[in-house]
Amino acid sequence: MTTADLPTVGVDTIPEIVVEPDETARQLREYVRDHPEVRHEDYRDAEDPLTESCYVLAEAYFHAQGGEDSDLEVYRLDWGEVYDDAEGAHWFLREGETIVDLSLPTPEDGHGLPWDLARHRAFITGYEPSNRTARVLEALGLDGGDRE
Numbered sequence: 281m282t283t284a285d286l287p288t289v290g291v292d293t294i295p296e297i298v299v300e301p302d303e304t305a306r307q308l309r310e311y312v313r314d315h316p317e318v319r320h321e322d323y324r325d326a327e328d329p330l331t332e333s334c335y336v337l338a339e340a341y342f343h344a345q346g347g348e349d350s351d352l353e354v355y356r357l358d359w360g361e362v363y364d365d366a367e368g369a370h371w372f373l374r375e376g377e378t379i380v381d382l383s384l385p386t387p388e389d390g391h392g393l394p395w396d397l398a399r400h401r402a403f404i405t406g407y408e409p410s411n412r413t414a415r416v417l418e419a420l421g422l423d424g425g426d427r428e
Contacts, residue, residue, distance in 0.1 A: 297379040297387040304344050334383035338371040339413040344422040351375050357398040
């Protein structure tokens with residue numbers, strides 16, 4: 281399930297949402313659109329590959345910005361905890377109270393999502409880039425893509 285597939289839920293306040301905070305984010309988003317194969321195999325149906333690339337985009341941006349030395353925090357929203365018939369998860373970053381979500385086409389696409397239900401956590405691979413993320417970072421010449 282992707283954010284584009286979900287109904288909105290009532291929220292009292294809409295947090296600040298940024299989808300392309302800088303040139304690095306722009307490069308990552310462009311790369312995913314040009315190379316949709318970086319999406320996980322379970323998510324390859326959307327017209328815009330961004331909407332199915334939350335994990336790789338969040339992880340790549342996190343590492344490109346300095347990883348644990350950055351001000352970014354990793355969050356995961358489990359759809360099964362929000363909607364009765366939903367599966368999957370949505371990964372994004374926070375910088376303070378600001379939502380940083382490179383997988384949303386526009387900030388408005390994040391309005392109505394239950395951001396407050398997300399949990400702070402590490403990526404699936406901890407704080408080392410996954411193989412997919414390492415390939416993206418390496419292809420763009422961004423720091424953080426080295427895996428031992």
